Amino acid sequence: MPVVKLLFSEVLTESFGFFFTNLRLFFHIVTIPWIISIGIRIVGATIAEDSLIAMLVEKLADVIPTVMFMVGWQRAVLLGPRSGDHLPGLRWTPRETAYLLHLIKVFGITFVLVSALMFTMGSLDPGTIGVGAPLDPELVRRQAMAAPLIVGFIVSMLLALRVCYGLAATAVDVPFSPRLAWAYGRGNAWTIIGSLFLTFLVGAIVTAIATLLVLALARGVLGAQEAAAVITWTAGILVSYGAAGLAATVQAVIFRRLLDWREGSTLPALVPS
Numbered sequence: 075m076p077v078v079k080l081l082f083s084e085v086l087t088e089s090f091g092f093f094f095t096n097l098r099l100f101f102h103i104v105t106i107p108w109i110i111s112i113g114i115r116i117v118g119a120t121i122a123e124d125s126l127i128a129m130l131v132e133k134l135a136d137v138i139p140t141v142m143f144m145v146g147w148q149r150a151v152l153l154g155p156r157s158g159d160h161l162p163g164l165r166w167t168p169r170e171t172a173y174l175l176h177l178i179k180v181f182g183i184t185f186v187l188v189s190a191l192m193f194t195m196g197s198l199d200p201g202t203i204g205v206g207a208p209l210d211p212e213l214v215r216r217q218a219m220a221a222p223l224i225v226g227f228i229v230s231m232l233l234a235l236r237v238c239y240g241l242a243a244t245a246v247d248v249p250f251s252p253r254l255a256w257a258y259g260r261g262n263a264w265t266i267i268g269s270l271f272l273t274f275l276v277g278a279i280v281t282a283i284a285t286l287l288v289l290a291l292a293r294g295v296l297g298a299q300e301a302a303a304v305i306t307w308t309a310g311i312l313v314s315y316g317a318a319g320l321a322a323t324v325q326a327v328i329f330r331r332l333l334d335w336r337e338g339s340t341l342p343a344l345v346p347s
Contacts, residue, residue, distance in 0.1 A: 078332050080262040085269045089324040103146045104315050106163025107139035115307045141174050144322050148245035151326040176244045179252055180234050187227040194220045235270045242329040257344050273324050277317025285310035
Protein backbone atom coordinates (compact mmCIF):
# COMPACT_ATOMS: atom_id res chain seq x y z
CA MET A 75 0.00 0.00 0.00
CA PRO A 76 1.52 3.38 -0.98
CA VAL A 77 1.84 5.87 1.85
CA VAL A 78 -1.05 8.35 1.59
CA LYS A 79 -0.39 11.85 2.86
CA LEU A 80 -3.53 13.54 4.10
CA LEU A 81 -3.71 17.31 3.78
CA PHE A 82 -5.49 19.12 6.60
CA SER A 83 -7.01 21.74 4.29
CA GLU A 84 -8.25 19.21 1.72
CA VAL A 85 -9.92 17.00 4.34
CA LEU A 86 -11.79 19.94 5.89
CA THR A 87 -12.68 21.54 2.56
CA GLU A 88 -14.19 18.33 1.19
CA SER A 89 -15.99 17.56 4.46
CA PHE A 90 -17.50 20.99 5.03
CA GLY A 91 -18.35 21.27 1.34
CA PHE A 92 -20.22 17.97 1.29
CA PHE A 93 -22.13 18.71 4.49
CA PHE A 94 -23.33 22.19 3.58
CA THR A 95 -24.27 21.25 0.01
CA ASN A 96 -26.36 18.32 1.29
CA LEU A 97 -28.38 19.97 4.05
CA ARG A 98 -31.62 18.68 2.55
CA LEU A 99 -30.27 15.12 2.81
CA PHE A 100 -29.14 15.84 6.37
CA PHE A 101 -32.63 16.89 7.46
CA HIS A 102 -34.08 13.78 5.79
CA ILE A 103 -31.71 11.47 7.70
CA VAL A 104 -31.76 13.27 11.05
CA THR A 105 -35.50 13.80 11.53
CA ILE A 106 -36.46 10.64 13.43
CA PRO A 107 -33.29 10.41 15.59
CA TRP A 108 -33.76 14.10 16.42
CA ILE A 109 -37.34 13.49 17.59
CA ILE A 110 -36.20 10.50 19.68
CA SER A 111 -33.46 12.59 21.31
CA ILE A 112 -35.95 15.34 22.17
CA GLY A 113 -38.19 12.75 23.81
CA ILE A 114 -35.27 11.35 25.82
CA ARG A 115 -34.33 14.87 26.98
CA ILE A 116 -37.89 15.69 28.06
CA VAL A 117 -38.26 12.41 29.95
CA GLY A 118 -34.86 12.91 31.61
CA ALA A 119 -35.77 16.42 32.75
CA THR A 120 -39.13 15.24 34.05
CA ILE A 121 -37.73 12.36 36.10
CA ALA A 122 -34.71 13.98 37.78
CA GLU A 123 -33.41 17.28 36.50
CA ASP A 124 -30.50 17.78 38.92
CA SER A 125 -29.28 14.19 39.35
CA LEU A 126 -25.84 13.31 37.94
CA ILE A 127 -26.84 9.66 37.62
CA ALA A 128 -30.01 10.59 35.71
CA MET A 129 -27.99 12.84 33.41
CA LEU A 130 -25.51 10.04 32.64
CA VAL A 131 -28.36 7.60 31.98
CA GLU A 132 -29.91 10.16 29.65
CA LYS A 133 -26.64 10.55 27.76
CA LEU A 134 -26.31 6.77 27.45
CA ALA A 135 -29.86 6.46 26.15
CA ASP A 136 -29.21 9.22 23.62
CA VAL A 137 -26.39 7.16 22.12
CA ILE A 138 -29.03 4.94 20.46
CA PRO A 139 -30.59 7.57 18.14
CA THR A 140 -27.15 9.10 17.62
CA VAL A 141 -25.76 5.79 16.35
CA MET A 142 -28.76 5.39 14.03
CA PHE A 143 -28.09 8.84 12.57
CA MET A 144 -24.31 8.38 12.29
CA VAL A 145 -24.66 5.08 10.44
CA GLY A 146 -27.18 6.53 8.00
CA TRP A 147 -25.20 9.72 7.42
CA GLN A 148 -21.82 8.06 6.90
CA ARG A 149 -23.37 5.61 4.46
CA ALA A 150 -24.75 8.60 2.55
CA VAL A 151 -21.30 10.22 2.48
CA LEU A 152 -19.52 7.09 1.28
CA LEU A 153 -22.20 5.39 -0.83
CA GLY A 154 -24.66 8.15 -1.67
CA PRO A 155 -28.41 7.98 -0.97
CA ARG A 156 -29.69 4.43 -1.50
CA SER A 157 -33.26 3.29 -1.88
CA GLY A 158 -32.47 0.01 -0.13
CA ASP A 159 -31.37 1.65 3.13
CA HIS A 160 -34.03 2.16 5.79
CA LEU A 161 -34.57 5.62 7.23
CA PRO A 162 -32.48 6.00 10.40
CA GLY A 163 -34.59 5.67 13.53
CA LEU A 164 -37.16 3.27 12.14
CA ARG A 165 -35.41 0.10 13.29
CA TRP A 166 -32.22 -1.25 14.84
CA THR A 167 -30.16 -3.71 12.78
CA PRO A 168 -26.94 -5.74 13.25
CA ARG A 169 -25.14 -2.91 11.44
CA GLU A 170 -26.06 -0.47 14.21
CA THR A 171 -25.02 -3.05 16.81
CA ALA A 172 -21.59 -3.42 15.19
CA TYR A 173 -21.26 0.37 15.04
CA LEU A 174 -22.20 0.75 18.72
CA LEU A 175 -19.63 -1.87 19.78
CA HIS A 176 -16.97 -0.11 17.70
CA LEU A 177 -17.98 3.23 19.27
CA ILE A 178 -17.61 1.76 22.77
CA LYS A 179 -14.13 0.50 21.92
CA VAL A 180 -13.12 3.97 20.73
CA PHE A 181 -14.80 6.30 23.24
CA GLY A 182 -15.72 3.98 26.13
CA ILE A 183 -12.73 4.84 28.35
CA THR A 184 -13.19 8.55 27.65
CA PHE A 185 -16.84 8.39 28.75
CA VAL A 186 -15.91 6.50 31.94
CA LEU A 187 -13.27 9.11 32.79
CA VAL A 188 -15.70 11.98 32.18
CA SER A 189 -18.27 10.29 34.41
CA ALA A 190 -15.71 9.74 37.15
CA LEU A 191 -14.62 13.37 36.85
CA MET A 192 -18.19 14.60 37.22
CA PHE A 193 -18.76 12.49 40.34
CA THR A 194 -15.39 13.52 41.79
CA MET A 195 -15.79 17.26 41.29
CA GLY A 196 -19.53 17.43 41.88
CA SER A 197 -21.13 20.87 41.49
CA LEU A 198 -19.08 23.86 42.53
CA ASP A 199 -20.68 26.95 44.03
CA PRO A 200 -19.37 30.05 42.20
CA GLY A 201 -20.11 32.10 45.32
CA THR A 202 -17.35 30.32 47.18
CA ILE A 203 -14.71 31.44 44.67
CA GLY A 204 -13.19 34.81 45.31
CA VAL A 205 -10.35 36.81 46.83
CA GLY A 206 -10.11 36.29 50.56
CA ALA A 207 -12.46 33.34 50.60
CA PRO A 208 -11.20 30.55 52.91
CA LEU A 209 -10.02 27.37 51.23
CA ASP A 210 -12.49 24.53 51.48
CA PRO A 211 -10.53 21.37 52.39
CA GLU A 212 -13.15 19.19 50.71
CA LEU A 213 -12.87 21.22 47.50
CA VAL A 214 -9.06 20.97 47.58
CA ARG A 215 -9.30 17.20 48.09
CA ARG A 216 -11.71 16.82 45.15
CA GLN A 217 -9.47 18.89 42.89
CA ALA A 218 -6.44 16.80 43.84
CA MET A 219 -8.34 13.61 43.02
CA ALA A 220 -9.56 15.08 39.72
CA ALA A 221 -6.09 16.00 38.42
CA PRO A 222 -5.09 12.47 37.25
CA LEU A 223 -8.59 11.98 35.82
CA ILE A 224 -8.18 15.15 33.74
CA VAL A 225 -4.81 13.94 32.42
CA GLY A 226 -6.30 10.53 31.64
CA PHE A 227 -9.24 12.17 29.86
CA ILE A 228 -6.95 14.27 27.64
CA VAL A 229 -4.81 11.27 26.70
CA SER A 230 -7.81 9.02 26.03
CA MET A 231 -9.49 11.74 23.96
CA LEU A 232 -6.41 12.17 21.76
CA LEU A 233 -6.19 8.41 21.25
CA ALA A 234 -9.91 8.24 20.44
CA LEU A 235 -9.62 11.04 17.88
CA ARG A 236 -6.67 9.23 16.33
CA VAL A 237 -8.67 6.07 15.55
CA CYS A 238 -12.34 7.15 15.43
CA TYR A 239 -12.31 7.63 11.65
CA GLY A 240 -12.59 3.82 11.48
CA LEU A 241 -16.25 4.12 12.52
CA ALA A 242 -16.99 5.03 8.91
CA ALA A 243 -15.75 1.58 7.85
CA THR A 244 -18.24 -0.15 10.14
CA ALA A 245 -21.05 2.02 8.72
CA VAL A 246 -20.42 0.50 5.27
CA ASP A 247 -19.97 -3.06 6.61
CA VAL A 248 -16.18 -3.15 6.27
CA PRO A 249 -14.64 -5.17 9.14
CA PHE A 250 -12.49 -2.70 11.05
CA SER A 251 -11.07 -2.06 14.51
CA PRO A 252 -9.20 0.69 16.41
CA ARG A 253 -5.99 -1.30 15.91
CA LEU A 254 -6.42 -1.24 12.13
CA ALA A 255 -7.31 2.46 12.24
CA TRP A 256 -4.08 3.11 14.13
CA ALA A 257 -2.01 1.12 11.64
CA TYR A 258 -3.56 2.63 8.49
CA GLY A 259 -3.29 6.15 9.92
CA ARG A 260 0.45 5.89 10.53
CA GLY A 261 2.18 9.03 9.24
CA ASN A 262 -1.04 11.08 9.32
CA ALA A 263 -1.74 11.04 13.05
CA TRP A 264 -1.70 14.78 13.70
CA THR A 265 -3.68 15.58 10.57
CA ILE A 266 -6.37 13.13 11.68
CA ILE A 267 -6.38 14.40 15.27
CA GLY A 268 -6.26 18.06 14.21
CA SER A 269 -9.07 17.76 11.66
CA LEU A 270 -11.41 16.01 14.07
CA PHE A 271 -10.48 18.13 17.09
CA LEU A 272 -11.15 21.35 15.18
CA THR A 273 -14.46 19.97 13.89
CA PHE A 274 -15.61 18.87 17.35
CA LEU A 275 -14.50 22.20 18.85
CA VAL A 276 -16.32 24.29 16.25
CA GLY A 277 -19.40 22.10 16.67
CA ALA A 278 -19.37 22.51 20.46
CA ILE A 279 -18.98 26.29 20.23
CA VAL A 280 -21.73 26.68 17.63
CA THR A 281 -24.05 24.42 19.63
CA ALA A 282 -23.47 26.42 22.82
CA ILE A 283 -24.00 29.78 21.09
CA ALA A 284 -27.12 28.60 19.24
CA THR A 285 -28.60 27.16 22.45
CA LEU A 286 -28.04 30.39 24.40
CA LEU A 287 -29.47 32.54 21.61
CA VAL A 288 -32.59 30.39 21.24
CA LEU A 289 -33.08 30.35 25.01
CA ALA A 290 -32.83 34.14 25.22
CA LEU A 291 -35.26 34.61 22.32
CA ALA A 292 -37.72 32.04 23.65
CA ARG A 293 -37.77 33.59 27.10
CA GLY A 294 -38.13 37.06 25.65
CA VAL A 295 -41.05 36.10 23.42
CA LEU A 296 -42.83 33.46 25.52
CA GLY A 297 -41.68 34.26 29.03
CA ALA A 298 -42.72 30.79 30.22
CA GLN A 299 -39.78 28.76 31.50
CA GLU A 300 -41.19 25.35 30.47
CA ALA A 301 -42.02 26.34 26.90
CA ALA A 302 -38.68 28.15 26.50
CA ALA A 303 -36.84 25.05 27.73
CA VAL A 304 -38.58 22.76 25.23
CA ILE A 305 -37.90 25.14 22.34
CA THR A 306 -34.26 25.43 23.42
CA TRP A 307 -33.84 21.66 23.64
CA THR A 308 -35.41 21.24 20.21
CA ALA A 309 -33.08 23.73 18.56
CA GLY A 310 -30.00 22.78 20.58
CA ILE A 311 -30.35 19.07 19.85
CA LEU A 312 -30.75 19.76 16.13
CA VAL A 313 -27.59 21.89 16.09
CA SER A 314 -25.71 19.21 18.06
CA TYR A 315 -26.79 16.65 15.43
CA GLY A 316 -25.44 19.01 12.80
CA ALA A 317 -22.10 19.09 14.64
CA ALA A 318 -22.14 15.28 14.88
CA GLY A 319 -22.93 15.05 11.17
CA LEU A 320 -20.02 17.30 10.31
CA ALA A 321 -17.64 15.22 12.45
CA ALA A 322 -19.02 12.03 10.87
CA THR A 323 -18.36 13.54 7.43
CA VAL A 324 -14.74 14.24 8.37
CA GLN A 325 -14.35 10.65 9.58
CA ALA A 326 -15.78 9.29 6.35
CA VAL A 327 -13.59 11.53 4.18
CA ILE A 328 -10.46 10.51 6.10
CA PHE A 329 -11.39 6.83 5.74
CA ARG A 330 -12.01 7.16 1.99
CA ARG A 331 -8.86 9.19 1.29
CA LEU A 332 -6.55 7.21 3.55
CA LEU A 333 -7.51 3.80 2.19
CA ASP A 334 -8.59 4.95 -1.29
CA TRP A 335 -11.80 3.09 -0.50
CA ARG A 336 -14.58 2.51 -3.00
CA GLU A 337 -17.62 0.27 -2.71
CA GLY A 338 -16.64 -3.33 -3.35
CA SER A 339 -12.93 -2.74 -2.84
CA THR A 340 -10.84 -4.62 -0.29
CA LEU A 341 -8.59 -3.05 2.30
CA PRO A 342 -5.08 -2.38 1.00
CA ALA A 343 -2.15 -4.25 2.48
CA LEU A 344 -0.51 -2.56 5.44
CA VAL A 345 2.96 -1.10 5.04
CA PRO A 346 5.36 -2.93 7.37
CA SER A 347 6.43 -0.66 10.23
